[in-house]
Amino acid sequence: xxxxxxxxxxxxxxxxxxxxxxxxxxxxxxxxxxxxxxxxxxxxxxxxxxxxxxxxxxxxxxxxxxxxxxxxxxxxxxxxxxxxxxxxxxxxxxxxxxxxxxxxxxxxxxxxxxxxxxxxxxxxxxxxxxxxxxxxxxxxxxxxxxxxxxxxxxxxxxxxxxxxxxxxxxxxxxxxxxxxxxxxxxxxxxxxxxxxxxxxxxxxxxxxxxxxxxxxxxxxxxxxxxxxxxxxxxxxxxxxxxxxxxxxxxxxxxxxxxxxxxxxxxxxxxxxxxxxxxxxxxxxxxxxxxxxxxxxxxxxxxxxxxxxxxxxxxxxxxxxxxxxx
Amino acid sequence: xxxxxxxxxxxxxxxxxxxxxxxxxxxxxxxxxxxxxxxxxxxxxxxxxxxxxxxxxxxxxxxxxxxxxxxxxxxxxxxxxxxxxxxxxxxxxxxxxxxxxxxxxxxxxxxxxxxxxxxxxxxxxxxxxxxxxxxxxxxxxxxxxxxxxxxxxxxxxxxxxxxxxxxxxxxxxxxxxxxxxxxxxxxxxxxxxxxxxxxxxxxxxxxxxxxxxxxxxxxxxxxxxxxxxxxxxxxxxxxxxxxxxxxxxxxxxxxxxxxxxxxxxxxxxxxxxxxxxxxxxxxxxxxxxxxxxxxxxxxxxxxxxxxxxxxxxxxxxxxxxxxxxxxxxxxxxxxxxxxxxxxxxxxxxxxxxxxxxxxxxxxxxxxxxxxxxxxxxxxxxxxxxxxxxxxxxxxxxxxxxxxxxxxxxxxxxxxxxxxxxxxxxxxxxxxxxxxxxxxxxxxxxxxxxxxxxxxxxxxxxxxxxxx
Numbered sequence: 001x002x003x004x005x006x007x008x009x010x011x012x013x014x015x016x017x018x019x020x021x022x023x024x025x026x027x028x029x030x031x032x033x034x035x036x037x038x039x040x041x042x043x044x045x046x047x048x049x050x051x052x053x054x055x056x057x058x059x060x061x062x063x064x065x066x067x068x069x070x071x072x073x074x075x076x077x078x079x080x081x082x083x084x085x086x087x088x089x090x091x092x093x094x095x096x097x098x099x100x101x102x103x104x105x106x107x108x109x110x111x112x113x114x115x116x117x118x119x120x121x122x123x124x125x126x127x128x129x130x131x132x133x134x135x136x137x138x139x140x141x142x143x144x145x146x147x148x149x150x151x152x153x154x155x156x157x158x159x160x161x162x163x164x165x166x167x168x169x170x171x172x173x174x175x176x177x178x179x180x181x182x183x184x185x186x187x188x189x190x191x192x193x194x195x196x197x198x199x200x201x202x203x204x205x206x207x208x209x210x211x212x213x214x215x216x217x218x219x220x221x222x223x224x225x226x227x228x229x230x231x232x233x234x235x236x237x238x239x240x241x242x243x244x245x246x247x248x249x250x251x252x253x254x255x256x257x258x259x260x261x262x263x264x265x266x267x268x269x270x271x272x273x274x275x276x277x278x279x280x281x282x283x284x285x286x287x288x289x290x291x292x293x294x295x296x297x298x299x300x301x302x303x304x305x306x307x308x309x310x311x312x313x314x315x316x317x318x319x320x321x322x323x324x325x
Numbered sequence: 326x327x328x329x330x331x332x333x334x335x336x337x338x339x340x341x342x343x344x345x346x347x348x349x350x351x352x353x354x355x356x357x358x359x360x361x362x363x364x365x366x367x368x369x370x371x372x373x374x375x376x377x378x379x380x381x382x383x384x385x386x387x388x389x390x391x392x393x394x395x396x397x398x399x400x401x402x403x404x405x406x407x408x409x410x411x412x413x414x415x416x417x418x419x420x421x422x423x424x425x426x427x428x429x430x431x432x433x434x435x436x437x438x439x440x441x442x443x444x445x446x447x448x449x450x451x452x453x454x455x456x457x458x459x460x461x462x463x464x465x466x467x468x469x470x471x472x473x474x475x476x477x478x479x480x481x482x483x484x485x486x487x488x489x490x491x492x493x494x495x496x497x498x499x500x501x502x503x504x505x506x507x508x509x510x511x512x513x514x515x516x517x518x519x520x521x522x523x524x525x526x527x528x529x530x531x532x533x534x535x536x537x538x539x540x541x542x543x544x545x546x547x548x549x550x551x552x553x554x555x556x557x558x559x560x561x562x563x564x565x566x567x568x569x570x571x572x573x574x575x576x577x578x579x580x581x582x583x584x585x586x587x588x589x590x591x592x593x594x595x596x597x598x599x600x601x602x603x604x605x606x607x608x609x610x611x612x613x614x615x616x617x618x619x620x621x622x623x624x625x626x627x628x629x630x631x632x633x634x635x636x637x638x639x640x641x642x643x644x645x646x647x648x649x650x651x652x653x654x655x656x657x658x659x660x661x662x663x664x665x666x667x668x669x670x671x672x673x674x675x676x677x678x679x680x681x682x683x684x685x686x687x688x689x690x691x692x693x694x695x696x697x698x699x700x701x702x703x704x705x706x707x708x709x710x711x712x713x714x715x716x717x718x719x720x721x722x723x724x725x726x727x728x729x730x731x732x733x734x735x736x737x738x739x740x741x742x743x744x745x746x747x748x749x750x751x752x753x754x755x756x757x758x759x760x761x762x763x764x765x766x767x768x769x770x771x772x773x774x775x776x777x778x779x780x781x782x783x784x785x786x787x788x789x790x791x792x
Contacts, residue, residue, distance in 0.1 A: 040421060041436070066421070148422070164422065190422060206414060206419045206422065207414065209414075209426060210412065210414065210415070212412055212413065212414060234413070235413060235414075235418075235419070237422075251413065251418060251419070252413040252414075252418065253387070254469055273439075273467070273468045273469040273470070274413070274418050274469070274470075276421065289468075290421070291418075291439055291468060291469065291470065292467075292468040292469070314421075316421055
């Protein structure tokens with residue numbers, strides 16, 4: 001074998017070994033507050049410093065993550081995706097993989113409950129799965145098929161689960177960790193907001209088939225009775241409530257509505273391209289444009305855009321971490 | 326299969342036919358492919374132009390009812406199917422949610438459209454349940470995909486056109502095939518007929534009839550072969566005649582001495598000869614004729630050995646002048662006896678690479694002839710060099726040979742005067758043997774002569790090369 005050949009073999013071996021070794025991502029300092037977007041199209045995570053309002057880091061991932069959670073220690077970020085066999089825990093400061101939780105494929109959504117447990121919606125086995133912070137699975141709860149949107153009611157200690165394709169809303173009692181009820185809702189439901197004061201649950205959606213959803217459906221959280229429809233064209237799929245106002249994001253028309261609790265519009269703005277996700281931070285509102293690959297920072301009061309920051313391609317999920325110090 | 330390949334004509338016919346059919350099929354598929362490609366390319370181009378010009382009507386923002394009406398109106402007038410879509414669902418805007426719905430455009434296409442580039446479709450589309458050639462033009466408002474204009478033509482229309490083309494082609498191809506196979510058959514027949522003729526002729530020759538002549542006027546390889554065949558058969562014929570002549574000559578040459586021997590020995594046995602002198606004379610005659618026969622048989626043996634390829638020369642460098650001088654020495658008594666003068670001028674430096682005995686035989690045969698046919702006058706011998714050759718001229722003032730006989734003089738048993746017997750003692754083979762020997766020494770023997778004036782024999786031999 002010639003020397004040249006050996007050299008190539010060595011190169012290949014080196015490349016192989018380095019790809020196997022643990023990849024280190026840029027470190028995210030503890031002292032900054034950031035909003036991170038999980039970008040589907042280019043498999044990256046973009047970190048935006050909220051104080052400076054600029055992109056500070058980008059993690060290039062090797063797996064198609066679709067969602068993320070920041071754990072209470074404020075340094076661990078848990079990444080999951082429907083096609084992935086594991087949910088991966090990364091250290092933000094260390095920029096490296098800490099742990100992989102054997103969840104199996106099918107995880108489409110996850111939220112951190114008040115009890116410091118993590119609830120995952122698993123569409124493969126159609127169950128809600130509760131994990132503790134060490135990654136140990138505590139309970140699997142039967143629910144409707146194709147669970148997607150998860151909504152926690154802290155007061156009533158309940159978890160609302162919206163089925164995406166099967167027109168059902170399931171209610172899980174977090175005390176007993178078992179299904180306690182269900183009622184029928186409209187098809188292709190996505191996004192919900194719980195008004196605990198009035199016992200209403202607002203649910204959006206994409207619309208069925210060729211139909212485009214134009215309204216928010218308001219149901220009685222106890223009985224499941226459809227109380228009214230609030231127009232919010234088109235395809236309202238994300239809700240955030242704060243201080244007597246509900247912010248509604250409609251991706252079909254790229255509209256952001258600010259409604260009062262009775263459903264009257266107090267402000268609206270056309271924003272981004274195909275926005276799916278929004279988040280609150282301090283007095284601002286963040287909206288991610290899935291097609292425009294950007295993160296808009298708006299004033300909560302009047303929906304005025306403060307800044308528009310380019311992020312990775314296809315931002316689908318926003319997670320916020322407040323600075324530790 | 327054997328039936329098809331047992332004759333050259335059939336093989337050629339098969340080859341020609343196969344070549345024609347393959348060519349036609351190949352050109353059909355190729356032109357069909359080009360035709361379709363050009364046609365589809367053309368349709369694609371016009372769809373793109375149409376779509377772009379329609380898209381220029383879009384002014385930004387949400388799609389207006391006015392624009393929809395314009396597109397609908399255009400659709401009703403145009404051959405192309407045109408429609409406008411703004412439903413985000415159809416445009417795969419909800420894609421990450423994996424909605425159970427067959428969208429009009431896919432994820433990758435949406436990405437292309439978001440970049441502002443049109444998307445082309447060719448093939449089966451589930452939505453229309455048919456094969457189409459389509460173009461999708463994005464309607465972009467900044468980076469928002471507000472809608473698309475979808476233009477398509479069913480591929481059936483295209484294949485209808487190519488079908489017409491195919492029918493026309495098949496008809497033309499069939500006519501062409503028939504004509505070219507007919508022409509091919511004729512051509513094959515024309516090509517192979519001379520071969521058949523030749524086969525018959527060869528059979529004729531093998532039966533011993535050499536008088537055949539093929540009448541083939543073509544100048545190609547087959548014509549050349551026929552010419553060669555004619556040449557061969559006439560050569561065989563000539564050779565056959567020569568053989569017959571030779572046998573006749575040999576028997577004739579042998580018959581004379583045999584009849585002498587027979588007659589004289591009979592006379593002796595029957596005691597017709599009384600005197601001792603006559604008896605002695607008869608016995609001497611018998612001895613002479615026996616010697617002649619011995620010489621004749623010896624020469625014939627030499628000749629047949631020379632003609633076979635096995636004849637080996639024992640070559641060595643020879644001083645030719647010395648060799649000739651030694652030979653002349655032997656003839657001096659007989660020359661003196663006949664009263665002939667001898668002149669010779671020999672270059673002593675000439676050295677050749679040759680077989681001593683054989684070269685001597687050549688010189689002897691020529692000098693024998695000169696002495697035999699020269700009654701008075703002289704014989705002169707010259708040896709000289711010319712470039713890388715040497716030449717021996719043996720000239721006499723004998724009876725000479727007329728022009729008509731000169732060309733045949735080197736043939737075996739050839740006699741200028743047919744009526745003459747071999748009273749001169751020659752076998753009629755000397756010159757033939759000499760010429761053969763010179764030839765196998767890479768030399769040349771020529772005879773120049775004038776009737777009643779004399780004969781000159783020129784022998785050219787290559788000089789010995791000192792390498």
